[in-house]
Amino acid sequence: xxxxxxxxxxxxxxxxxxxxxxxxxxxxxxxxxxxxxxxxxxxxxxxxxxxxxxxxxxxxxxxxxxxxxxxxxxxxxxxxxxxxxxxxxxxxxxxxxxxxxxxxxxxxxxxxxxxxxxxxxxxxxxxxxxxxxxxxxxxxxxxxxxxxxxxxxxxxxxxxxxxxxxxxxxxxxxxxxxxxxxxxxxxxxxxxxxxxxxxxxxxxxxxxxxxxxxxxxxxxxxxxxxxxxxxxxxxxxxxxxxxxxxxxxxxxxxxxxxxxxxxxxxxxxxxxxxxxxxxxxxxxxxxxxxxxxxxxxxxxxxxxxxxxxxxxxxxxxxxxxxxxxxxxxxxxxxxxxxxxxxxxxxxxxxxxxxxxxxxxxxxxxxxxxxxxxxxxxxxxxxxxxxxxxxxxxxxxxxxxxxxxxxxxxxxxxxxxxxxxxxxxxxxxxxxxxxxxxxxxxxxx
Amino acid sequence: xxxxxxxxxxxxxxxxxxxxxxxxxxxxxxxxxxxxxxxxxxxxxxxxxxxxxxxxxxxxxxxxxxxxxxxxxxxxxxxxxxxxxxxxxxxxxxxxxxxxxxxxxxxxxxxxxxxxxxxxxxxxxxxxxxxxxxxxxxxxxxxxxxxxxxxxxxxxxxxxxxxxxxxxxxxxxxxxxxxxxxxxxxxxxxxxxxxxxxxxxxxxxxxxxxxxxxxxxxxxxxxxxxxxxxxxxxxxxxxxxxxxxxxxxxxxxxxxxxxxxxxxxxxxxxxxxxxxxxxxxxxxxxxxxxxxxxxxxxxxxxxxxxxxxxxxxxxxxxxxxxxxxxxxxxxxxxxxxxxxxxxx
Numbered sequence: 101x102x103x104x105x106x107x108x109x110x111x112x113x114x115x116x117x118x119x120x121x122x123x124x125x126x127x128x129x130x131x132x133x134x135x136x137x138x139x140x141x142x143x144x145x146x147x148x149x150x151x152x153x154x155x156x157x158x159x160x161x162x163x164x165x166x167x168x169x170x171x172x173x174x175x176x177x178x179x180x181x182x183x184x185x186x187x188x189x190x191x192x193x194x195x196x197x198x199x200x201x202x203x204x205x206x207x208x209x210x211x212x213x214x215x216x217x218x219x220x221x222x223x224x225x226x227x228x229x230x231x232x233x234x235x236x237x238x239x240x241x242x243x244x245x246x247x248x249x250x251x252x253x254x255x256x257x258x259x260x261x262x263x264x265x266x267x268x269x270x271x272x273x274x275x276x277x278x279x280x281x282x283x284x285x286x287x288x289x290x291x292x293x294x295x296x297x298x299x300x301x302x303x304x305x306x307x308x309x310x311x312x313x314x315x316x317x318x319x320x321x322x323x324x325x326x327x328x329x330x331x332x333x334x335x336x337x338x339x340x341x342x343x344x345x346x347x348x349x350x351x352x353x354x355x356x357x358x359x360x361x362x363x364x365x366x367x368x369x370x371x372x373x374x375x376x377x378x379x380x381x382x383x384x385x386x387x388x389x390x391x392x393x394x395x396x397x398x399x400x401x402x403x404x405x406x407x408x409x410x411x412x413x414x415x416x417x418x419x420x421x422x423x424x425x426x427x428x429x430x431x432x433x434x435x436x437x438x439x440x441x442x443x444x445x446x447x448x449x450x451x452x453x454x455x456x457x458x459x460x461x462x463x464x465x466x467x468x469x470x471x472x473x474x475x476x477x478x479x480x481x482x483x484x485x486x487x488x489x490x491x492x493x494x495x496x497x498x499x500x501x502x503x504x505x506x507x508x509x510x511x512x513x514x515x516x517x518x519x520x521x522x523x524x525x526x527x528x529x530x531x532x533x534x535x536x537x538x539x540x541x542x543x544x
Numbered sequence: 545x546x547x548x549x550x551x552x553x554x555x556x557x558x559x560x561x562x563x564x565x566x567x568x569x570x571x572x573x574x575x576x577x578x579x580x581x582x583x584x585x586x587x588x589x590x591x592x593x594x595x596x597x598x599x600x601x602x603x604x605x606x607x608x609x610x611x612x613x614x615x616x617x618x619x620x621x622x623x624x625x626x627x628x629x630x631x632x633x634x635x636x637x638x639x640x641x642x643x644x645x646x647x648x649x650x651x652x653x654x655x656x657x658x659x660x661x662x663x664x665x666x667x668x669x670x671x672x673x674x675x676x677x678x679x680x681x682x683x684x685x686x687x688x689x690x691x692x693x694x695x696x697x698x699x700x701x702x703x704x705x706x707x708x709x710x711x712x713x714x715x716x717x718x719x720x721x722x723x724x725x726x727x728x729x730x731x732x733x734x735x736x737x738x739x740x741x742x743x744x745x746x747x748x749x750x751x752x753x754x755x756x757x758x759x760x761x762x763x764x765x766x767x768x769x770x771x772x773x774x775x776x777x778x779x780x781x782x783x784x785x786x787x788x789x790x791x792x793x794x795x796x797x798x799x800x801x802x803x804x805x806x807x808x809x810x811x812x813x814x815x816x817x818x819x820x821x822x823x824x825x826x827x828x829x830x831x832x833x834x835x836x837x838x839x840x841x842x843x844x845x846x847x848x849x850x851x852x853x854x855x856x857x858x859x860x861x862x863x864x865x866x867x868x869x870x871x872x873x874x875x876x877x878x879x880x881x882x883x884x885x886x887x888x
Contacts, residue, residue, distance in 0.1 A: 113560040156706040253738040269560055341877060351878040425553050439552055459553055466623060467665035472771060472825040481874040485825050503876050511558035518566045520664075525556045 104307045106332035107345040109479045111512045113269050113335055113433070115308060119392045119399040125280055128416050129401045130163045130202050132175050134161070134407030135187050137197040141236040143169030148198070154181045155203075157211035159383055161232070162198060171234045171244050175211075176385040176405040179203045188440045190429045190449065197444070208431070210382055212280045218378045223295045230295075231407060233383040235374060235448070239263060239274075239338065239367035240430050242448030245374070247296050248364055257296040257364045261347060262289060264305040264312065264368040265331060265338035268431025271451040273369050273388040278305065278312035281372045284320040288375030289326055296364055301326040303345050303368065308333040319469045321494050335433060336510040340365045342479050369450075374524035384447055391417045394423035395454035404445050411441040413452060426455040433511045466519035474513035480506050484513035484523050491526035496533050504530055566664075569769050570624030576760030576811070577631055577815070582755050584749040588639035588691070589699040591706045592749050598643045600630030602650035625664050629653055632672035632815055635750025636808060636855070637679070640691040642708035649679040669862045670822045673855050690723050690746040723747045724806040725851040728798050740805035747807070754810040761814035770818040773827060778833025778841075779804060779811040780793055785842045797846055809841065812854035822862040829865075829872035836861045 113365055139145035144166030156162050156175040163173035179202040189195040216229060231246035251257055262285070266274040278285065289301050305313050307330050312479045317328045329347050331337055336525040341352050343365060350361045358365050369388060376382050385406055392399040397418030404413065410427070414420060420427075428435035445452075474484035490499045504527060584592040607626040610618050630664075633653050637646060653675025661667040676795050680687045686705075694701060724735035724745050741754050750757065764770040787800035803809065817823060817837055824833050837857045844853025 111562075114564075147562055297715070300560070344875070354876065354878045354880050356878070408751070424551065426555065426559065427552065428559070433557060435557055435559075437552070437555060437557070439554065455559055459559055460553055461567070462555070467663065469569075469625075469665050469820050471569070471820040472821075472830075473768070475825055475874065480877045482737050482876060483825065483873060486869070500820070502873070506876055508879070511560075514558050515560055516562050518564050518569055520561075520565060522556070526560065528556075 104330045104332040105346045106334055106337065107342040107479060109481065109512075110334040110336060110342070110476055111477050112333075112514050113515060115333070115439055116270045116392070117272050117275070117308065118392050119270070120401050120447065121275055121309075123276075123400050125276050125401050125403050128405075128408065128413065130177055130208060131376075131403060131412045132202055133182075133409070134179075134200050134202065134405060135409060135442075136173055136176065136200065136407040137187065137189050137195050137196050137444065137446065138163055138173065139189070139195055139425060139450065140173070140242060140406075140446045141171055141188060142241065143167065143171075143247075145196070145310045146170060146173040148184055148196075149179050150175075150182050150198070152183050154211075155179075156181060156200060158208050159211035159381075159385055161234075165231060169244055169247050170209055171231055171236055171246075173198070174191055174234050174383045174385050175200060176407050178206045178208050178211075188443045189445060190436055190438060190443045192436070192439070198407075207391050210380075212381055216378060216381070218291055223297070226291065226295050230377070232283055233374070233377045235370060235377070236447050237367050238369040238373065238387060238448065238450065239403065240434070240448050240450050242446070245366065245370055248359075248366070249292065251296065251359060251364075255359050257359060258299050259348060259364075260289065260293050260296055260298040260301040261343060261358075261363055261365045262301060262303040262368050262371055263338055263365055264309070265343065265344055266309070267306060267333075267334075267335045267338040268433050268451070270392045270453045271390045271431050272392070273390045273401055273450055275309050275312055277369050277372050277388055278313055281375075284372040284375035284379065285368060286315070286321055286324060286326070286375070286398040287379055288318065288371035288373070290321075290324060290365060291373065291374060291378050292364075298364070299325065302329050302347050303327070304331050306331050306333040306337055309534050315521060321369045335512065337510075338480065339508060339510060341508070354503070387445070387447065387449070388509070389413070389445060389449055390451035391454075392451065393454035394459070395426075395456045396420045396452075397421060406447055409441070409445045410443050410445070410452065412459075413445070414441065414454075420454060421456070423456045423458070424454050425457045426460045428453040428455065432459075433515070434509065463476055463520040465521055468519055468521060472516060473516040473518065477512040477516045479510065479512065480508065482507060484527075487530075488513075488523045488526060491523075491530045496530045496537075499530055500534065504534065507531065566625075570628055572764060572767060572769050573815075574624065574631065576764050577628075577784075579637070579756045580635060580750050580753065580760060580811075581631065583753045584635065584639075587693040587752055588699055588749065589694060591639045591691075591702050592819075594643055594706055595637055595639065595641065595646050595749060596631060596634040598646050599637075599650045600627050602647045603633070603654040606651055606654045607659065610653075610655070611663065620663055623664060626654060626658075626859035627657065628674075629658065629671045634674045635811060635815075636672065636748050638687060638690050638748050640689060640705060641679075641686055642705045642710075643711050644708070644710040645683055645686060647677060648682075649675040651675075652678040655791065660729035665821055667821055668865070669859055669880045670816055670819045673816055673859055673862075675860060676855055686880045687689045688726075690748075692746055693752075696813075723751075723851065724802075725845065728802065728851070730804070735806065736804055737801055738801070739804060745806075750811045754805045757810045757814050761818075770814070770819070771823075771830055773830040774818045774823060774834045775813040778809070778817060778838045781810060781835045781838025782841055785839060789842070789846060803842065803845065807845075807852045808854040812858055813837070816854075817861070818859050822865060824865050824868045824872065826843050826869055826872040826874055828874070829868040832868050832872060833861050833865065837863065
């Protein structure tokens with residue numbers, strides 16, 4: 101195999117993946133109740149079809165898609181809808197959600213309405229079918245998968261890029277999926293490549309997962325134009341733009357999408373899910389979640405019905421340690437801190453990372469000494485030092501000249517800053533203000 | 545619906561953090577300077593020790609008094625940058641300089657060079673060099689009176705007028721020696737390169753042993769506490785420019801290696817020009833900054849009235865830093881070439 105490819109800049113945070121990397125995916129018991137928010141993806145929320153009191157089956161559609169950039173929602177368990185009510189959402193808001201009481205002593209067999217003979221279907225029907233399966237990007241962004249597959253007029257996809265980097269520290273769910281579900285992945289690749297008419301597919305994996313690379317290489321079907329690409333272990337290698345740079349040496353132009361350089365990127369977990377969907381009709385009703393961190397007593401990788409409460413999972417993993425101070429959905433670089441233990445696992449929840457007091461205590465901020473460490477870390481080649489000093493004094497308009505809107509908030513600058521300046525946090529605020537301003541400008 | 549669990553803090557990612565902070569960087573700069581300081585004390589005895597102590601002490605004391613409001617716990621002096629300023633200033637001074645002058649220079653360095661701009665990170669000019677420029681302007685004779693070296697045996701011997709009283713005209717006795725650059729400039733007499741490398745030459749505290757400074761710089765570069773582009777750019781420019789001149793007229797112009805190793809060039813390139821606050825942050829800006837310093841050093845040394853020009857070269861390029869930063873912004877990932885979109 102050739103030398104591991106990569107992008108320029110980026111950082112090398114401690115990986116902490118050994119906590120869970122060696123453990124088999126473990127299925128959690130069905131809880132007594134699941135919470136299914138209508139907004140689990142980017143785009144319009146789903147529209148409820150089932151009503152309180154209805155009996156629903158595992159895998160049955162209970163809410164229709166709210167538009168093209170939206171997906172339907174499936175019951176992740178067999179049971180009874182007890183309410184559609186406001187519930188704590190992992191993003192910090194209160195949002196409408198189905199509450200389903202799980203049927204006791206149910207076999208929880210799959211409500212079989214999705215099995216298909218995919219080889220006979222035209223691409224447009226396959227895309228619709230994937231939407232019907234409720235698929236969104238499982239890497240964390242939760243962008244509806246079918247939208248990426250529907251190539252706009254005048255554009256075409258040459259390459260399908262499967263993202264198995266999992267560059268966030270602590271997370272190992274994609275790693276386990278690649279080790280255990282290789283056949284599902286390759287079936288998914290086959291379906292997606294057929295939809296896109298792609299010349300070739302690539303599966304990109306960081307070299308800290310050699311076992312996964314070896315497993316996948318040994319299982320590539322002979323008739324599939326698919327190549328394993330080992331990439332250097334570096335954050336944020338899994339960001340779409342970095343991935344395309346590393347694998348194909350192409351840059352997505354600022355403000356454009358991967359399809360503009362003829363690439364479609366999908367997360368490896370999503371692809372495995374799609375493979376299973378076409379193999380035996382299981383829509384997106386469960387997902388693999390890494391439960392890890394020094395503040396959880398029994399770190400592990402779980403297969404969880406979507407909608408399972410955080411508290412159920414923590415209990416399954418032996419509970420939190422005394423010094424637990426933060427629970428993140430997602431990794432420590434870009435994850436979302438949780439305030440409530442009753443929030444549900446969403447389609448996009450790739451991991452639950454439990455951190456201790458020591459890891460989250462606030463650090464003294466010093467003035468910027470212009471050491472340029474942030475410039476050497478930024479994968480987009482921005483100037484976080486200059487942006488930071490503009491943001492500190494709320495000179496947001498001037499930040500546009502320094503390309504603030506290209507910032508993808510990976511947090512590499514905050515990670516390296518020796519003066520502990522909360523750079524990416526300030527950039528998020530600045531981008532929010534600027535976006536609002538742009539929207540107002542358009543409205544006027 | 546549950547109440548928020550008080551066990552959990554409200555914070556924002558990233559939660560992973562590199563362990564090195566700003567005070568740690570300052571500490572490591574001081575570690576890297578320790579061998580240079582030891583060499584200075586070895587070569588120039590107790591005079592050197594007193595100079596370093598007075599400069600460092602003055603800088604730290606003044607920063608504490610003027611910013612900490614008497615509370616040491618939250619004083620910026622704890623970040624260590626004032627100590628670095630003091631040590632670096634001391635290393636640019638001649639060993640026999642009266643201590644009161646050193647204290648005055650340190651006060652100018654920390655007050656005018658740093659605090660008046662707003663403290664750490666805000667100053668335009670390198671504070672140590674600001675202090676030294678002030679001293680050079682006020683006491684040109686004292687600042688260019690170099691005492692010869694002695695080994696450990698001469699430890700307790702005062703070099704020059706270390707303990708002179710303030711504002712009294714110092715009496716310079718016979719024990720002064722010319723620096724290699726002055727010998728070259730005024731007597732056209734080169735110094736052995738080996739002596740330059742190991743520092744057995746007259747000069748300021750820190751300009752003597754090139755090899756120890758380079759070692760310290762290599763350590764900081766390896767730990768990524770200083771940016772290698774700046775010293776490499778300066779050395780490259782000085783060597784190429786000086787060698788080119790030397791090739792044109794070997795009788796008139798000194799050769800590149802002699803320029804590289806003599807005077808304050810090594811100390812300036814490794815520890816002064818790399819001061820992150822007063823140098824550019826962009827990679828291309830650093831190269832431009834370094835080349836500017838290299839060219840100015842040779843212009844001053846070869847065509848100016850002074851034997852040494854490192855200090856003025858760095859200060860001038862410090863002034864150009866904001867402009868350099870602005871015109872050398874890095875090209876971002878996926879930059880759209882706006883010229884390509886013009887309708888024609």
